[in-house]
Amino acid sequence: xxxxxxxxxxxxxxxxxxxxxxxxxxxxxxxxxxxxxxxxxxxxxxxxxxxxxxxxxxxxxxxxxxxxxxxxxxxxxxxxxxxxxxxxxxxxxxxxxxxxxxxxxxxxxxxxxxxxxxxxxxxxxxxxxxxxxxxxxxxxxxxxxxxxxxxxxxxxxxxxxxxxxxxxxxxxxxxxxxxxxxxxxxxxxxxxxxxxxxxxxxxxxxxxxxxxxxxxxxxxxxxxxxxxxxxxxxxxxxxxxxxxxxxxxxxxx
Amino acid sequence: xxxxxxxxxxxxxxxxxxxxxxxxxxxxxxxxxxxxxxxxxxxxxxxxxxxxxxxxxxxxxxxxxxxxxxxxxxxxxxxxxxxxxxxxxxxxxxxxxxxxxxxxxxxxxxxxxxxxxxxxxxxxxxxxxxxxxxxxxxxxxxxxxxxxxxxxxxxxxxxxxxxxxxxxxxxxxxxxxxxxxxxxxxxxxxxxxxxxxxxxxxxxxxxxxxxxxxxxxxxxxxxxxxxxxxxxxxxxxxxxxxxxxxxxxxxxx
DNA sequence: CGGGTGGTTGACATCATTCAAGTACCGTGG
DNA sequence: CCACGGTACTTGAATGATGTCAACCACCCG
Numbered sequence: 001x002x003x004x005x006x007x008x009x010x011x012x013x014x015x016x017x018x019x020x021x022x023x024x025x026x027x028x029x030x031x032x033x034x035x036x037x038x039x040x041x042x043x044x045x046x047x048x049x050x051x052x053x054x055x056x057x058x059x060x061x062x063x064x065x066x067x068x069x070x071x072x073x074x075x076x077x078x079x080x081x082x083x084x085x086x087x088x089x090x091x092x093x094x095x096x097x098x099x100x101x102x103x104x105x106x107x108x109x110x111x112x113x114x115x116x117x118x119x120x121x122x123x124x125x126x127x128x129x130x131x132x133x134x135x136x137x138x139x140x141x142x143x144x145x146x147x148x149x150x151x152x153x154x155x156x157x158x159x160x161x162x163x164x165x166x167x168x169x170x171x172x173x174x175x176x177x178x179x180x181x182x183x184x185x186x187x188x189x190x191x192x193x194x195x196x197x198x199x200x201x202x203x204x205x206x207x208x209x210x211x212x213x214x215x216x217x218x219x220x221x222x223x224x225x226x227x228x229x230x231x232x233x234x235x236x237x238x239x240x241x242x243x244x245x246x247x248x249x250x251x252x253x
Numbered sequence: 254x255x256x257x258x259x260x261x262x263x264x265x266x267x268x269x270x271x272x273x274x275x276x277x278x279x280x281x282x283x284x285x286x287x288x289x290x291x292x293x294x295x296x297x298x299x300x301x302x303x304x305x306x307x308x309x310x311x312x313x314x315x316x317x318x319x320x321x322x323x324x325x326x327x328x329x330x331x332x333x334x335x336x337x338x339x340x341x342x343x344x345x346x347x348x349x350x351x352x353x354x355x356x357x358x359x360x361x362x363x364x365x366x367x368x369x370x371x372x373x374x375x376x377x378x379x380x381x382x383x384x385x386x387x388x389x390x391x392x393x394x395x396x397x398x399x400x401x402x403x404x405x406x407x408x409x410x411x412x413x414x415x416x417x418x419x420x421x422x423x424x425x426x427x428x429x430x431x432x433x434x435x436x437x438x439x440x441x442x443x444x445x446x447x448x449x450x451x452x453x454x455x456x457x458x459x460x461x462x463x464x465x466x467x468x469x470x471x472x473x474x475x476x477x478x479x480x481x482x483x484x485x486x487x488x489x490x491x492x493x494x495x496x497x498x499x500x501x502x503x504x505x506x
Numbered sequence: 507c508g509g510g511t512g513g514t515t516g517a518c519a520t521c522a523t524t525c526a527a528g529t530a531c532c533g534t535g536g
Numbered sequence: 537c538c539a540c541g542g543t544a545c546t547t548g549a550a551t552g553a554t555g556t557c558a559a560c561c562a563c564c565c566g
Contacts, residue, residue: 086404140393143396531542
């Protein structure tokens, strides 16, 4: 559970023009010129190990990021020591916009797996914010999208029972991963522990475990090691509260 | 419970330069020139009755608003018909940014009391978004702020018991109202029904009622008609999960 | 081989929901 | 003026979902 504090290693990273993420239909097509501007704004790629803090609560944040590979989550601690996971971050997601607007940050972000992040110094971003309206718009758009993910989690935690919550979370991640090409044969990497599920869904660890066991027995999915296989997408979807039927192409910065 | 569909009446509204909200320290001071630009972007004030829909889920939205007076809330419906309130909107809050980015809107917004809204046609906003970087930044900032409010509600609903949830919601609203000068002698207007509290907190109506009764018995606050009086701010604060100790001045658009 | 982490399970306690009944209040129409 | 109906609020008893606690298992890594 302890957060690792290693700074991580920095390298120039893949040129943005060759970014493999852009091949996905999940992202809005943009001009090479615009991509070049993003590249200039970037100060390289950061590599962090699973468990590392990407954003520390109550600290200033000099960087925005785009998650290039791996998983992360955004969370808040309660005074009683319990943790609420607000949303999960997947490749292509913008990381740290809210943290960059407020100082100190009101939440933390932790890497769930080893992650690669494209790093953008805040000053570079704010500079282009003024001179490149499209970029400003895209940032605002991505901020609104993250809020909409939290909105959906709020509905899940506030109104659904345990089985529906688990089904909803797994199904949502399944669809998001599918959109960026990380699902193969209905199966995908799944670096969460049951404790993470519990913290995201507002349930106890023991109850999450029992709920998962029940869903597994119903044959909706399998979960072995770090991988989930969706056995009955339709049934899982019926058991879940759906976020949105169609995923709009979104900006990739 | 039914949503009223009256269009509401439109009028030119108070000139932005004379906007009484700006007198509050809760808002960032800005130049008269900037205020004039906001005024030009505005297409008047809209008056809506309590219960009216400000944003309809699944519809397009041609306008952004700033809430000039009154209360509103943002919500999402679950498939089983239950409603989750995502956050409450108070005077000075930006309304409908997310809804303006996505079509169709993924949530609804309803007026809790009679409200007055400053209306901004989307096209006007996007036009200035390009030519006035400060405005673009402020919109993004306000979007991030709303997300941070939802984050906090998420922590509340996911990790606290009933008494803490109620105390937290009332205390948060108390502090937000105080910041904009709507608290007098520790008392303020409170247009929510217990059903609204239940929908916001992920609790049943009956349980909210019993919880409120208990808090009242403890002498933390009084609630009569449409008004709440905080009797023991310190105790209420201790019973609550605090959002943030200091409220940063924020943009008013 | 040993220790640690994450997963699994059962018994039991607690909290919240459901259901049902009843109250207080307010506006409306007779 | 009162009777009526509607809405919000109040309360209690029974039920059910979820949390707590404790033990145990499986696996990996050193």
